[in-house]
Amino acid sequence: MALLVIASCQLMVVLDITIVNIALPHIQRALDFSTTSLSWVVNAYTLTFGGLLLLGGRAGDILGRRRVFVFGVLLFVLASLLGGLAHGPGQLLAARALQGVGGAVASPTALALISTTFREGPERNRAFGVFAAVSAGGGAIGLLAGGMLVEWLNWRWVFFVNVPIGLLVALAAPRWIRESERHPGHFDLTGALTSTAGMVLLVYGFIRAAQDGWRDALTLASFAAAVVVLAVFVLVEKRSRQPITPLHMFADRNRAGTYGIMLCLAASIFGMFFFLTLFVQNVLDFSPLRAGLAFLPVSAVIAVGAGLASRFLPVFGPKPFMVAGAVLASAGLGWLTLTDVDSTYAGSVLGPMLVFSLGMGMEFVSLTLMALSGVAPRETGAASGLLNATQQVGGSLGLSILVTVFGAAGAGEAREQVPAFLARATPLERLRFQRTGQLPPPWSDEVLTAGVSAAFVTAAVFTLIAALIAALVIQVRPSDLERLKGGVGPGRT
CATH class of the missing domain: 1.20.1250.20 (MFS general substrate transporter like domains)
Incomplete structure (x- = not known):
């Protein structure tokens, strides 16, 4: 049961990348995205997910992995609900970014929970094997599930489907997964935020260039700000005792x-x-x-x-x-x-x-x-x-x-x-x-x-x-x- 709970969370997080891809043309028409701005539906999720992934793993070590795992899953559920209810591009992109934060908290702690839940040796290896299979197969399941949901219901259900799954996972976790030992340490929030903000500015610069040209003032300002913020990130990481990167x-x-x-x-x-x-x-x-x-x-x-x-x-x-x-x-x-x-x-x-x-x-x-x-x-x-x-x-x-x-x-x-x-x-x-x-x-x-x-x-x-x-x-x-x-x-x- 513990493995089912952990694997279900990972499936939900991995599936959410490809399940939304299939819905992109319908989201574009429903919310009036241009083709270039439509890429933010993907990027808003992956940028926050990738940028905060290491911070999410560190949070589990310091605060307790089960506690952080449940918080990440519930945050993902809330963001999915908001994404399904979105009626404008800005609302959907904010929900996707919040989904990425939830995934960044839940996914690394899910993997770490295998180490604290299963004994080292064949038992733990089998658990890792199931986790890897779910991670690899989640993309394919997402493609098929996304197609069925969009065709038989509508595009909003690629977000709504996460709500019952996530709630079941969050309710089952305290019953079947024991809390991990806490380890002393500190959060490198500055490193996590500057790395994520720098990449967002860089991505925004490229997408803005596609819409308004390379001479646009906001495009150039975005690239310049990205260089400054990423330089600050490198300096912060060099001086940090426990760097996020x-x-x-x-x-x-x-x-x-x-x-x-x-x-x-x-x-x-x-x-x-x-x-x-x-x-x-x-x-x-x-x-x-x-x-x-x-x-x-x-x-x-x-x-x-x-x-x-x-x-x-x-x-x-x-x-x-x-x-x-x-x-x-x-x-x-x-x-x-x-x-x-x-x-x-x-x-x-x-x-x-x-x-x-x-x-x-x-x-x-x-x-x-x-x-x-x-x-x-x-x-x-x-x-x-x-x-x-x-x-x-x-x-x-x-x-x-x-x-x-x-x-x-x-x-x-x-x-x-x-x-x-x-x-x-x-x-x-x-x-x-x-x-x-x-x-x-x-x-x-x-x-x-x-x-x-x-x-x-x-x-x-x-x-x-x-x-x-x-x-x-x-x-x-x-x-x-x-x-x-x-x-x-x-x-x-």
Whole structure:
């Protein structure tokens, strides 16, 4: 029962990323988001989740993990309820940010509770295995559940569904999970807030540039403020006795390279899901349920890639899989750049997705192993937490860059489509265009496809940079291979 409670919480947090992705086109129409501002529905969650993840883990150590776990779950429930009731973009984005805070508190304490609830050895290893399976499968479940909820009910239920699950978890936790021992320490609130605020300003700058151009005063002010705040964050972390982000982790060449690779890959995978979700529903006219089913092969092939890497890592080491995985991801994204308004799912989307997913599966196992290799037991949590935070922040930052590229390419295509539209438009369509500036289908499909194709070009560049980092920075020593052949201990599994 304790494992069921912990795994249910993790499923709810992980599921919330993909379940909302399927609903994005419907949220856009219902709340009048532009395509570029729509990315904030994803970023508001991932930025606060990634930025406060390490602080959430520290809170559990100091205040008691069960207490913090229940608080995080209840905060997530409240935010989900507010998101489902939102009637404007600002309300929804505030709720998504609050969801991220709740997830950042609940998720790391859920993982830590396994260590305090289950005995070391086979019992704890099985619990970790269930937790990992839920984390990996949550994305696929979210895609399917999101499609069903949006198609059979409406988009608000992708938020409402968390309420009964979260309440059951919060009620069951005190009964089935014992409280952990408290450890002395202090909260690095300044570090957590400056890192999160700096990334929000940076992401806002890119998205603002997509809407108002690079010369816009607010765009430039946002970038300048981001540089200042992030510089303050680095200074705070250097002087802190218990920093939220242990900067010495970056001193190791392999670990720093691993974090760099994760930044690039997270940017590409967040972008792929965001833009393909819009493409298959708006251009290919897939229903939400059909769109959810269309993405299920991604999770299956990621599992295949992870299985191959896990099996042969002791023989070849992680570096070949890190390089090959990034190259495969680049090939898949390069293939996706060929999509146009006449593309089909089977002919132009499925194949590239499978190639991309195979590469990602190889990467995830290799990156996790490299991030934890050679880390002292007392810092294993910090190393893995930093990798997870890097993934969330990298995804948000990368998506904002891709949205900027999308906006520029889409604007250029829109200017080319206007004459063709005016030549064939009815008087009513012309009047609507004058009021909104939005082109109707099929001209809007051309604009969307042009922007998506350009975004995939940039995403492919990100994965190529990851391949270069893997090839030139990562160094696997003979001792690392010996450690792999001997297996990893329970603490590192």
